[in-house]
Amino acid sequence: MEMFGYNEGDTSLPNGDHDELFNYSCQLCQWGIHFLALDDTAKEGDIMRIQPNLLKCIPFFYSHSKLSKYLVECVDFILKCESSSPLTRIRILEGFFVNRKGGHGNDVEADLVQEHSVRHQKELIRALGANKSDKAILRATGAANLVTSLVENYDTALSVPIKSSNHGTCTNEKDMTVIRECLRSTRPFKHTPGRKCSPHKIVHPKFKVIVSKLLIDLKVIIDRLSYGLIDGNSHEEDEH
Structure with a gap:
C-alpha cells in the first residue's frame, strides 16, 4: 500500500505544520x-496496464466509501483475471477495449461504447412517444448507430459545433498570464508550514486509509466474490 502513497496516516509532521495548499x-x-494514464491506456489499448491502474484506484474508492460499488467492480475484475486460465485472462483483458475506427491510438473502452449505443437507442425510443409496441421499438433501434452517424455527418456539413467534453479551442493567453502570475505568487509546491486552503477546510497530505481495516474489508469482498468461483489455473493443470 505504501507504493501507492497510502499508509496509516502521515505522522511525520505535527498538525500545525501541515500545508493544506501544498497537500491539495x-x-x-x-x-x-x-x-491521464487511464486515458492513455484506453487509447493505446495497453492490456498490461489495466490491472495496475485498477490497483491504484482501489484505495481511492475505499477512502470515499468502503461500500463503493466501484471498489467492488475493481476487485471483481482483478479477481476474475487472476483466477482464470492464461488464455481466458487474455480474452478478458483484450475484450476491455475496442477499436471502431482503426489505426493506432483510437481504442476506447468497450463498456463506454455500449453506454453510447444505449443512449442513442433511448433517444429513438423516446421519439416514438406513448403507446409504442415492442415491434416498433425493435424497428426504430435496429439502426440507432447508423442514424447517429448520419446526424453527426449532417451537423458537420452545416458546421454545427460538435458536443465534446474536451476543449475545442486553445486557452486564452490572457488567462494563462493570470494563472502564471497567481502560481508565481502563491508558490503552491513550496511547503509552507501552517498555510491554509480556505475552500477546503481539511486537506490531508495523504488519503487517510487505515491499511489494517482496508485489508479486512477487502478480504470480506474477495470472499464474497470468490464464493463458488472455479480456479481456472488449477482446472487447466488437472486436465493436463
Whole structure:
C-alpha cells in the first residue's frame, strides 16, 4: 500500500505544520497524472496496464466509501483475471477495449461504447412517444448507430459545433498570464508550514486509509466474490 502513497496516516509532521495548499496541489497533480494514464491506456489499448491502474484506484474508492460499488467492480475484475486460465485472462483483458475506427491510438473502452449505443437507442425510443409496441421499438433501434452517424455527418456539413467534453479551442493567453502570475505568487509546491486552503477546510497530505481495516474489508469482498468461483489455473493443470 505504501507504493501507492497510502499508509496509516502521515505522522511525520505535527498538525500545525501541515500545508493544506501544498497537500491539495500535490494530490491534484497525482490524480491528474493518474487520469491521464487511464486515458492513455484506453487509447493505446495497453492490456498490461489495466490491472495496475485498477490497483491504484482501489484505495481511492475505499477512502470515499468502503461500500463503493466501484471498489467492488475493481476487485471483481482483478479477481476474475487472476483466477482464470492464461488464455481466458487474455480474452478478458483484450475484450476491455475496442477499436471502431482503426489505426493506432483510437481504442476506447468497450463498456463506454455500449453506454453510447444505449443512449442513442433511448433517444429513438423516446421519439416514438406513448403507446409504442415492442415491434416498433425493435424497428426504430435496429439502426440507432447508423442514424447517429448520419446526424453527426449532417451537423458537420452545416458546421454545427460538435458536443465534446474536451476543449475545442486553445486557452486564452490572457488567462494563462493570470494563472502564471497567481502560481508565481502563491508558490503552491513550496511547503509552507501552517498555510491554509480556505475552500477546503481539511486537506490531508495523504488519503487517510487505515491499511489494517482496508485489508479486512477487502478480504470480506474477495470472499464474497470468490464464493463458488472455479480456479481456472488449477482446472487447466488437472486436465493436463
